Amino acid sequence: MKNTLLVVLLLLYSSAFIYSQVKEEEMVVNGLGLPENQDAENIYNRGVSFYKQKMFEDAIRSFDKAIQLKPNFDKAISNRGSIRYEAQDYKGALADFDAALAINPNNESALFGRANTYISTNNAEKAIIDLNNYIKLNANNSLGYYYRGTAKFSINNFEEALKDFDKSIELKSDFDYAFNDRASTKMKMQNIQGAISDYSKAVLLNPYFVIAYNNLGSAKMKNGDIKGAIEAYDNALKIDSKYYIALNNRGNAKYESGDYEGALKDFLEVVKIKDDYYFAYCNISSVKFKMKDYNGSIDASSKAIKLNPNYGAAYLNRGTAKEMVRDQIGACDDWDKAFKLGMSQAKNYLSECVQK
């Protein structure tokens, strides 16, 4: 691809040279036998080269130019869409993929790109339609099944998602992501042992797969194996000590085992890494409550609420802590807010709030 870019540049250089020659003396003779105009293709190829070098701005300029020269150049439009997708400009990406597919409905890149754009914008149904078409064109690409699996997972169609992940793994037996996601699907289907097996396979295939280690921990938690869960979270954190999700989960495991000191240490570390992670503040409120530091619990819940005023769990926890410091009115206000934010258990607590 570099060579292509070089040719294009040289062509451009030659063109400039020819131009100067014409002015001074005479015109270069074209003995190439090329079509009269492949400028769009040349620039497109240059864009592809830029893309592969991750020089996305240059690539997008090239594709823009190619499209300008050749408005029905579906590959250039699609590629520009892909870059926009990478830049999380999903609206722009979608417009490009739509345009490319309007020109060429079988443009595989555009189908695949649009499907992923739909997945990223929580439009799984449309993603599945595109991936169905993509798979018709490219039946042996494990990625097509993989992403269709994730789309089906996102709409809770776990049985169908499982089939796609199976197929993806069948086509690519060392596909660590597919093992992880199939495990997650099994988790949703309450097949905890199956999930543990798949997560374990994922980390076997990729010993640096922190996400899978974390998920393995959570599967073990669900299986009642707190010690095993903590080990798995430890493994995730050995690879990435800043992986706050695993750290938060390990704190939760310690909390469940009654190791409140250890849990608090983990949660405090989480907020050092990500100081807007309101989950951790909510957990700090729980663990401080258990340590009978009710005011500390209230402070932590308040912090979570400040970060996310619509986080019902934080109100619920704060209300419960307020009850313990005899602030019954404050507790009832918080439980009421929690209930309005969807925390159904708050309804039971509110029944205690009937004042004389």
Next chain:
Amino acid sequence: MKNFYSLLIFFVLISSLSFSQSKLFKENVKLGDEFFEQGPAFHRKALINFLRADSIDDTHPEIKLKIGICYLNSFFKYKAKDYFQKAYSMKPDIAPDIHYYLGQCEHLDLNWDKAKEEYEKYRATLSYTKKEDKTNIDDVEKKLAEIEVGKILVKKPVRVFIDNLGPNINGPYTDYSPVISADEDMMMFTSRRNNTTGGAVDENYDEFYEDIFRTYSFNNTWSTPINLGEPVNTNGHDATVNLSADGQKLLVYIDDKGFGNIYESRLDGEKWTKPENFSKQINSKYHESSACYSYDGNILYFVSDRENGFGGSDIYYCKKDEKGQWGQAINISTPINTKYDEESVFMMPDGKTMYFSSKGHETMGGFDIFKSVMDSTGKWCQPINIGYPVNSSDDDVSFVLSADGKHGYYAAVKKEGYGNRDIYIINFLGKEKNLIMSTEDNLMASLAAPISQTVTISEAVELKSNAITLLKGIVIDENTKQPIEAVVSITDNSTGQEIANFKSNSKTGKYLVTLPSGKNYGIAVKNDNYLFHSENFDIPLTTNYQEIAKDVTLKSIAVGSKIVLKNVFYDFDKATLRNESQTELNLLVKLLNDIPKMTIELSSHTDNKGSEKYNLDLSDKRSKAVVEYLVSKGIDKKRVQAKGYGFSEPLAPNDTEAGRQMNRRTEFKILSR
């Protein structure tokens, strides 16, 4: 002498004082013993004397033992342990039941293991075969069972706040037996404060006689209690027992010269009527201490230690008949009553939930409060201990509950209290509230860590040719070196097709041409005034871009001039002309046609591979093949002489392939013009 008298006086005084102290000690011990022997009811008075004696001389373990026992029978049980421990340390065999007392003290402090140890030591002093030990064995076995219950209850306490009702209600005296209206707006309780009716002191207890007091709740604050006054309160003991759900009837305990009976007072307007004795079905010659109406007032539950019960005091009930008369007292039986004492019965307004105190069932020590619910068939379910810390290892009695079940009231002795016994409110917090733990996972890995460049792109398109060569050069006169305008022809040797035809610049002689790479080309340069120039060249396929400079020197058309025909090709080792030679040879045909008088020698040359004869023969045949081609194109045979030179006239040494290639050639020389 003076010192002698001083010393004498000192000893006399000391002796006198010592005698006096000794006398005082003995008097207090004697008086204390007299009260002590009368039983626990008099231990409070005994305690005063023993404490005085102990303050005079604290070397008597027996006194310390008795002080401990007196404390155990007082409100301040928690003060007993220190005295028992000192007595034991001073004299380990102070009493056969010292370990029992120590066990009780540890039991009260919830030191389960120590209590168990002491009780077991005590049990070891008893004989299972001795009849006189049976009661004590039963007692200590029950204590040991209570320890096991206590361990469980303390491990899982009920969620309550227990708060002293404060100095507005409680004082330095004894306050207990709270009863509340269903809406908790009004509370009555019993107090032995100094403004009781008659103002007399009960000699037995060294406290004022009991009176009933009333207080109201305003904005969750209790008003200053007011003595209910006459006719409810009298000079004797008048104590609260319970209040009807509608708050119109008050059950009052009246000592009745030691018999202890339940009376009823009614609210008439704003005044409570003089308490009236219940019928003999309820009040007997035995002791009735507690009672409670059913929610509709048609059943009275009460406690009596009458005969033929299950043991100790039991809970009974009487139903009111159609005429409003109380029927026969019926023992509520199992599973409520036990062989131990039951006390303080309280019915919830739902008519089916009973709270009561019992020393039986699964208590953690003394009386504990239990709850039982009547099922749909009218049977009471197995009572449940309402748990620690509402219940303690001491006696927990006189418990009442608000109609909504959220607030309980009872009296207890606590170290932080205001007096002997205080009234407390228990806020029931209900079941433990679940705290929310917030966790998440990255279930779909690609959402958390996108696969590198999730989307794909279309690859580069294939151009028809994407590798080019720029051929450039200058055409000049061989002799003058001046630029020449000449026609340049480029031929694709693979097809024989001319792909470019142009002129070099007239002033500079320069030319430029772009050519696809990967091919073999022939170039021919001609000017009518010069001999044409030709040659061929390869542009490798792997080359993406290259420039090839190819300057061309044209020779004048003069006799003796030689031109190598570089684009004339033969089959290998043969004299057969290949098609790609035609372009070049046609130029020669044209030259001969343009200069009709010109004659030439057409010669062929080889390299030195092979024998001379062979090469001479091959070159000869090849030169003739060319001549035949020219003739076929209409050139007079006489104008062209064929000549094979073999390798006799090399242009370059034959020791390299490049040299040999140069030597393999076809050329013509102008013989005349």
